[in-house]
Amino acid sequence: xxxxxxxxxxxxxxxxxxxxxxxxxxxxxxxxxxxxxxxxxxxxxxxxxxxxxxxxxxxxxxxxxxxxxxxxxxxxxxxxxxxxxxxxxxxxxxxxxxxxxxxxxxxxxxxxxxxxxxxxxxxxxxxxxxxxxxxxxxxxxxxxxxxxxxxxxxxxxxxxxxxxxxxxxxxxxxxxxxxxxxxxxxxxxxxxxxxxxxxxxxxxxxxxxxxxxxxxxxxxxxxxxxxxxxxxxxxxxxxxxxxxxxxxxxxxxxxxxxxxxxxxxxxxxxxxxxxxxxxxxxxxxxxxxxxxxxxxxxxxxxxxxxxxxxxxxxxxxxxxxxxxxxxxxxxxxxxxxxxxxxxxxxxxxxxxxxxxxxxxxxxxxxxxxxxxxxxxxxxxxxxxxxxxxxxxxxxxxxxxxxxxxxxxxxxxxxxxxxxxxxxxxxxxxxxxxxxxxxxxxxxxxxxxxxxxxxxxxxxxxxxxxxxxxxxxxxxxxxxxxxxxxxxxxxxxxxxxxxxxxxxxxxxxxxxxxxxxxxxxxxxxxxxxxxxxxxxxxxxxxxxxxxxxxxxxxxxxxxxxxxxxxxxxxxxxxxxxxxxxxxxxx
RNA sequence: GCUCCGGUAGUAUAGUCCGGUCAAGUAUAACGGCCUCUCGAGCCGUGGACCCGGGUUCGAAUCCCGGCCGGAGCACCA
Numbered sequence: 234x235x236x237x238x239x240x241x242x243x244x245x246x247x248x249x250x251x252x253x254x255x256x257x258x259x260x261x262x263x264x265x266x267x268x269x270x271x272x273x274x275x276x277x278x279x280x281x282x283x284x285x286x287x288x289x290x291x292x293x294x295x296x297x298x299x300x301x302x303x304x305x306x307x308x309x310x311x312x313x314x315x316x317x318x319x320x321x322x323x324x325x326x327x328x329x330x331x332x333x334x335x336x337x338x339x340x341x342x343x344x345x346x347x348x349x350x351x352x353x354x355x356x357x358x359x360x361x362x363x364x365x366x367x368x369x370x371x372x373x374x375x376x377x378x379x380x381x382x383x384x385x386x387x388x389x390x391x392x393x394x395x396x397x398x399x400x401x402x403x404x405x406x407x408x409x410x411x412x413x414x415x416x417x418x419x420x421x422x423x424x425x426x427x428x429x430x431x432x433x434x435x436x437x438x439x440x441x442x443x444x445x446x447x448x449x450x451x452x453x454x455x456x457x458x459x460x461x462x463x464x465x466x467x468x469x470x471x472x473x474x475x476x477x478x479x480x481x482x483x484x485x486x487x488x489x490x491x492x493x494x495x496x497x498x499x500x501x502x503x504x505x506x507x508x509x510x511x512x513x514x515x516x517x518x519x520x521x522x523x524x525x526x527x528x529x530x531x532x533x534x535x536x537x538x539x540x541x542x543x544x545x546x547x548x549x550x551x552x553x554x555x556x557x558x559x560x561x562x563x564x565x566x567x568x569x570x571x572x573x574x575x576x577x578x579x580x581x582x583x584x585x586x587x588x589x590x591x592x593x594x595x596x597x598x599x600x601x602x603x604x605x606x607x608x609x610x611x612x613x614x615x616x617x618x619x620x621x622x623x624x625x626x627x628x629x630x631x632x633x634x635x636x637x638x639x640x641x642x643x644x645x646x647x648x649x650x651x652x653x654x655x656x657x658x659x660x661x662x663x664x665x666x667x668x669x670x671x672x673x674x675x676x677x678x679x680x681x682x683x684x685x686x687x688x689x690x691x692x693x694x695x696x697x698x699x700x701x702x703x704x705x706x707x708x709x710x711x712x713x714x715x716x717x718x719x720x721x722x723x724x725x726x727x728x729x730x731x732x733x734x735x736x737x738x739x740x741x742x743x744x745x746x747x748x749x750x751x752x753x754x755x756x757x758x759x760x761x762x763x764x765x766x767x768x769x770x771x772x773x774x775x776x777x778x779x780x781x782x783x784x785x786x787x788x789x790x791x792x793x794x795x796x797x798x799x800x801x802x803x804x805x806x807x808x809x810x811x812x813x814x815x816x817x818x
Numbered sequence: 819g820c821u822c823c824g825g826u827a828g829u830a831u832a833g834u835c836c837g838g839u840c841a842a843g844u845a846u847a848a849c850g851g852c853c854u855c856u857c858g859a860g861c862c863g864u865g866g867a868c869c870c871g872g873g874u875u876c877g878a879a880u881c882c883c884g885g886c887c888g889g890a891g892c893a894c895c896a
Contacts, residue, residue, distance in 0.1 A: 250839090254841095257841090258841070263841070264876090264877095265838085265841090265876080265877055266838090266839095266840085266841065268838070268876070268877070269838035269839065269840085269877075270838080270839050271838090271839095272838050272839090272877090273838060273839045274839080279838095282877090283876070285876090286876055286877090325831075325832085325844080325845085344896085345896085346895085346896050348895095348896085378896060379896095380895095380896085383894095383895095384894095384895050384896095385895050385896060435894095439893085439894060442894095443893095447820090447892095476894080477894065479894095480894050482894095489821090490820085490821060490822095491820080491821040491822075491891080491892075492820070492821075492892060493820095493821070493891060493892040493893095494821085494892090498894055500894090501894040502894080503894090520894095522893090522894070522895080522896085523896050526896095542890085543822090543823065543824090543889080543890060543891090544889095544890055544891065544896090545890095545891090545896090546822060546823070546890075547821075547822070547890090547891050547892080548891090548896090550821095550822090568890095570823085570824075570889075570890090571889070571890080575829085620830090623830075623831070623845075624830065624831075625830095625831070627824090627831090628823060628824060628889095629823090629824050629825070629888095629889085630824080630888080630889055630890090631829090631830065631831095632829075632830090633829070633830070634828080634829050634846085634847080636829075636846065636847055637829065637830065637845085637846060637847085639846095640845085640846055640847080641846090643858075643859080644859090646858095647858065647859050647860095648859080650858095652856075652858085675855095676855095679854070679855090679856075679858080679859075680854090680859070680860080719855075721856075722855055723855095749855080755855055755856075756856095757856075795856085795858065796856090797856040797857085797858075798856040798857050798858080799856085799857085799858095800857090800858080801858085818857080818858070
């Protein structure tokens with residue numbers, strides 16, 4: 234205590250920290266917070282924490298007696314530079330991968346079953362695997378896991394659509410494998426396991442086996458000799474058994490606490506005359522199951538880091554038995570949580586059913602969260618990528634909101650997207666007494682005039698000097714009386730009369746400042762004859778019809794533009810009629 | 819039921835391993851203001867969270883125990 238008291242430097246620091254803490258919290262400092270800060274600077278004081286604590290309590294008591302004004306003054310005088318730290322702008326990045334030093338090259342893989350198109354639910358696996366491979370200068374493998382010709386039957390068209398989706402996402406594939414090409418490899422390893430007594434051919438009916446294994450009892454096939462097992466194995470390959478009559482199981486631990494781990498199935502028989510494989514037809518009857526095929530391949534392909542959903546956690550436990558038999562090291566794993574997005578359907582089977590039943594227009598229906606649909610809606614692959622990286626690889630499930638995705642997307646789109654006018658709910662506005670010819674010059678981008686302009690010439694006609702425009706009914710529908718409106722970048726007008734099919738108005742003035750001063754509503758417009766028909770397909774698949782300004786005539790499909798005061802859209806078709814998909818505000 | 823994971827604002831995330839600079843940072847959404855010839859962008863500001871209960875400790879988002887809630891697996895699917 235005494236030593237502390239004498240330490241001028243320390244007492245100075247304590248006072249400073251206490252004053253600052255007090256100011257920060259309405260004039261009342263709190264000792265616990267102060268102790269923390271002091272301990273960090275003087276770790277040695279930990280030993281005499283009681284003394285320190287007393288000293289701080291004393292200081293806090295004294296300083297808290299002062300008013301916040303007094304405190305502020307004292308701080309200003311004694312420590313003029315003490316206040317405020319500036320905001321940190323951090324860019325989130327991937328956490329480092331485990332044990333990278335133990336591998337000469339990082340190899341990751343994405344391994345889909347080509348039984349459906351890809352959707353946002355797969356984004357974590359794809360992007361994390363690819364990003365980590367790139368981050369460490371490694372290799373990214375695409376591996377089609379198409380070893381179930383019956384229950385989750387692969388479909389030929391999806392092999393390609395998956396490749397395309399990956400390309401769109403900017404994930405470059407270094408190597409590609411298809412498991413249905415590799416059956417002999419799995420057979421080979423199966424035989425090795427059988428000959429070492431580490432696997433057996435089980436001929437039990439599934440139900441019986443399950444009952445037994447749940448009671449931690451082995452089935453009779455488990456104790457068959459290697460010779461017998463090999464004989465049965467060959468009979469399997471030769472086609473002597475029907476579907477379900479025999480299966481290869483990997484021996485694990487009958488007493489494993491998790492029944493799902495006990496003697497898991499590795500290869501089964503599929504009648505490919507009845508359920509032909511789309512690539513190999515009826516060439517093979519014995520097909521490996523996930524843990525066999527993926528387990529073998531992950532090793533053979535040198536995968537160092539497996540990044541997959543947490544539903545595979547027990548599969549890791551299962552596969553480790555096989556890895557032990559072969560004396561292989563199991564790769565590092567990341568098992569991330571499920572990714573959902575509010576309201577979106579992310580179930581393959583439901584997507585397939587919906588498309589099949591005609592509930593959706595196709596795989597790219599805007600209501601779906603497939604990559605094809607997102608692309609169609611103008612979502613940039615970079616946005617998805619950034620979002621997934623920000624979400625990171627943690628095991629908790631996440632439910633993203635669309636707003637989040639939109640915000641990422643907006644940041645990419647906003648700086649490089651041309652602006653145009655779109656008029657929905659069009660009604661003809663005729664303005665009379667327009668004093669002269671106007672030439673409106675409209676920036677294609679508000680912050681970046683270098684991108685260019687589009688111009689429209691407004692020529693008054695007839696003895697009342699009239700000009701007609703299309704405007705959105707909704708912009709003027711409420712109490713227009715005595716109000717001045719402004720046609721953006723053009724002039725101000727007053728409405729005389731609203732009819733069902735047109736609006737009569739009179740020119741008021743040209744001044745922008747005047748409109749600003751009067752707090753006029755600024756509305757966009759399209760010259761009566763300078764329009765092209767336009768439809769906007771919304772995320773809920775509803776359709777908006779209207780006019781786009783004629784400058785949109787030359788927009789190429791795939792261009793993303795912003796309709797001012799409406800939102801971003803992606804041009805889908807543009808032949809006589811502009812067909813667009815709405816992205817977001 | 820059994821076996822595993824998880825739980826920080828509306829959403830997402832940092833911090834958790836190794837207790838103290840965290841009366842909790844950031845992004846987005848919300849709200850207010852400024853700016854802008856878009857309702858977009860930008861700028862400034864406001865409000866908002868450690869699942870609950872015990873314990874250990876001078877001190878717990880962090881460690882321990884118990885509970886609650888959520889998810890996944892328990893397929894001859896992947």
